[in-house]
Amino acid sequence: MLRRDYENQHCSIAATLExxxxxxxxxxxxxxxxxxxRFDDFQRALGIARNVLxxxxxxxxxEEIFRRARYQERPARxxxxxxxxxxxxxxVLMALMHWGDRHIHPGMEPDVVVHRGCGGEVTGHLTxxxxxxxxxxxxxEALLGPGARPDEGxxxxxxxRPAAALTRA
Amino acid sequence: MLRRDYENQHCSIAATLExxxxxxxxxxxxxxxxxxxRFDDFQRALGIARNVLxxxxxxxxxEEIFRRARYQERPARxxxxxxxxxxxxxxVLMALMHWGDRHIHPGMEPDVVVHRGCGGEVTGHLTxxxxxxxxxxxxxEALLGPGARPDEGxxxxxxxRPAAALTRA
Numbered sequence: 001m002l003r004r005d006y007e008n009q010h011c012s013i014a015a016t017l018e019x020x021x022x023x024x025x026x027x028x029x030x031x032x033x034x035x036x037x038r039f040d041d042f043q044r045a046l047g048i049a050r051n052v053l054x055x056x057x058x059x060x061x062x063e064e065i066f067r068r069a070r071y072q073e074r075p076a077r078x079x080x081x082x083x084x085x086x087x088x089x090x091x092v093l094m095a096l097m098h099w100g101d102r103h104i105h106p107g108m109e110p111d112v113v114v115h116r117g118c119g120g121e122v123t124g125h126l127t128x129x130x131x132x133x134x135x136x137x138x139x140x141e142a143l144l145g146p147g148a149r150p151d152e153g154x155x156x157x158x159x160x161r162p163a164a165a166l167t168r169a
Numbered sequence: 170m171l172r173r174d175y176e177n178q179h180c181s182i183a184a185t186l187e188x189x190x191x192x193x194x195x196x197x198x199x200x201x202x203x204x205x206x207r208f209d210d211f212q213r214a215l216g217i218a219r220n221v222l223x224x225x226x227x228x229x230x231x232e233e234i235f236r237r238a239r240y241q242e243r244p245a246r247x248x249x250x251x252x253x254x255x256x257x258x259x260x261v262l263m264a265l266m267h268w269g270d271r272h273i274h275p276g277m278e279p280d281v282v283v284h285r286g287c288g289g290e291v292t293g294h295l296t297x298x299x300x301x302x303x304x305x306x307x308x309x310e311a312l313l314g315p316g317a318r319p320d321e322g323x324x325x326x327x328x329x330r331p332a333a334a335l336t337r338a
Contacts, residue, residue: 005192008216010279012269013199013262019273021192023174030182034311034328047177085272090306091293092264093182099261100181101314103254104188108316110179111328116310120299124260130289137259141285142203145270147277159203159280 010149019063020089024048025056029086030093032066037079065089091124098124179318188232189258193217194225198255199262201235206248234258260293267293 005021006014020026024046031045043053057080060066065086068078094113101109113122126135133139146155153159174190175183189195193215200214212222226249229235234255237247263282270278282291295304302308315324322328 006196009196011196011199012266012274012279014196014269015273016265016269017195021190021195023190026186026190027175027178027180027183030180033306087306088268088271090309091295092261092268094295095261095264096185097181099257100183100185102257104184105181105316109314110181110316110318110321111311112314112324113309113311115297115299115302115304116308118297118300118302120297122295122304122309123298125294125296126260126263126291127294128284128287128289129292131284131287133284133287135284135291137202137256139285140259140282140291142280142282145278145281147274147279149279152279155281 010147010152016092019059019065020092022056022059024052025060026093026096028053028056028060029065029082029089032080032082032086033090033093037081038071038077039080042080060086094122094124179316179321185261188228188234189261191225191228193221194229195262195265197222197225197229198234198251198258201249201251201255202259202262206250207240207246208249211249229255263291263293 005018009015020029027046028042028048031042034045036042036045039053039057042048042057043050046053057066061068061080063085064083066080067083069081071077071079097111097113114120115122126140127133128135128139142159144153144155144157144159148155174187189198196215197211197217200211203214205211205214208222208226211217211226212219215222226235230237230249232254233252235249236252238250239245240248266280266282283289284291295309296302297304297308311328313322313324313326313328317324
């Protein structure tokens with residue numbers, strides 16, 4: 001059984017963190033996006049304890065974020081490759097990187113991720129699927145979705161907020 | 170002193186996770202984006218142990234992701250408000266949510282975040298700052314940035330990769 005970190009949270013952010021929110025997991029994924037595939041290479045690049053790396057990789061295979069692929073016959077050796085589900089985590093890593101670039105290493109970014117061949121920097125945008133406006137947190141609101149539990153309310157309603165939240169200064 | 174989780178990682182992703190990668194921290198931030206500001210409201214919404222909540226909030230104030238603001242005089246009571254630095258974490262939360270919506274709750278999203286007033290769903294894009302193309306992980310490559318350490322190589326060079334990574338199938 002998987003450990004449940006956020007049992008009473010019915011939310012896609014919590015659900016995602018259940019799978020990739022453990023210490024080291026997102027850095028293992030970062031390494032995979034840089035092209036790392038093999039246990040010893042992950043270990044060297046991250047300086048992570050081998051037992052921790054092993055348990056994180058197993059969990060990621062279980063969740064089909066990585067698949068194991070044999071790269072040697074005798075003895076059998078395997079490498080870890082991102083699945084499509086894993087590749088879809090790229091925007092999470094880019095969002096974390098952009099925030100760190102801006103707030104921790106401004107002007108001194110350790111890495112720059114660019115459009116291969118073109119050389120332009122990769123930048124993130126959140127836009128409205130209907131009117132295409134570029135959005136900030138201030139422009140958005142959270143509504144209950146089709147998977148909301150009945151006790152939360154009906155899809156399309158705002159999430160019930162604690163009273164304090166309603167008195168924004 | 171702050172605990173350093175990823176000491177030998179010189180990288181904006183690791184640096185960001187040092188600040189927001191602890192268990193519960195990203196869900197506390199999610200609550201703040203929903204409008205929660207007060208200790209008891211965070212506690213109720215998350216079902217988190219009070220000592221854990223306290224230590225996470227303190228850390229977030231230390232890092233200027235939240236600021237404490239007094240909302241009552243006698244006795245003095247404080248609430249926690251997102252700073253601009255904190256608000257800039259919104260794309261991280263949206264990227265986590267979009268992945269969970271797609272891979273864990275497809276068609277049954279617990280929440281839908283929409284453009285206020287317009288109603289269109291918020292969607293994420295990664296684009297090239299130079300040619301404006303929409304990019305996937307396959308279109309991008311990581312180069313050393315202006316803040317790369319001398320032992321890593323020169324800015325603009327690809328990160329040195331383990332040999333195995335160079336033999337992509």
